[in-house]
Amino acid sequence: MSSKNDLDAQITEEMISYFNIRTAEHIDRVKNNMILMEGYQNLDIQTLVKRGEIHDQSKMVEPEKQGYIWLTWWHYCKKQGLKFDYPEGAQELVQLSVDHHLKSNLHHPECHQKSNDMSWLDIVEMVCDWTAMSQEYDQGSCLSYVQQNIQKWHFNEQKMQDIFDTISEIDKRIQKKI
Known part of the structure; x- marks a missing residue:
């Protein structure tokens, strides 16, 4: 099996840049969606902006970054119709x-002892995240994704x-914004 260092050596500048x-862009979409939710369930703009700014920041450092570079590249290749197989150990x-x-x-939900422990802020961020993914892929509402996966x-x-x-x-x- 390839070591983490071997996998790191195989990551290109293009992969890192992408x-x-x-x-x-994803974090920005989530933050913008969160700003739209001002006042919902009494959530104030400062709380929403702060949470939007830290959204997915854990992907930018280890132990997540290298794996997410590979995953993001896999999705990029799939979207572009390019053949791509993970090198040994990357998956x-x-x-x-x-x-x-x-x-x-x-x-x-996996962050919580029980998924039902999620606060309103957690739910709003989760829905804003799903919505940002739907926006990225031009799918409109996240509703069908949620209905299939909830x-x-x-x-x-x-x-x-x-x-x-x-x-x-x-x-x-x-x-309303459109």
């Missing part, structure tokens, strides 16, 4: 990075309603 640009590194990210960031997080009925209400609210606010 990762940095794409991640910064495992990606999984470790993703696992760390999910368990270290409050906008992911069961895996084992939210109770009330928390699911809170999430769907938040999706409805952000979709409304985005439409």
Whole structure:
């Protein structure tokens, strides 16, 4: 199996540059979406902006960065229709990075003892994150993604309603802005 240093040596400047640009754009989209949610569930602009600014910052440092560079490049190649296979050991590194990210960031249900422990701020950031991904891929609302995936997080009925209400609210606010 390749070592982390071997994998690091295989990362190109192009891969790093793409990762940095794409991640910064994603964080900016999330922050802008969070700003749109001012006043929702009594969340103030300072709280939303602060949370938006730290969104996904853990991807910029180890133990996440190298794995996310590989993952971001894999998605880039897939989107461009380019053949790309992870070098030996990279897929495992990606999984470790993703696992760390999910368990270290409050906008992911996996970070909480129970997914239903998520606060309104956590839910808003999570929905803003999903919405940013939908925006990146020109898919409109994140609603269909959530409908297909929400069961895996084992939210109770009330928390699911809170999430769907938040999706409805952000979709409304985005439409109003357009």
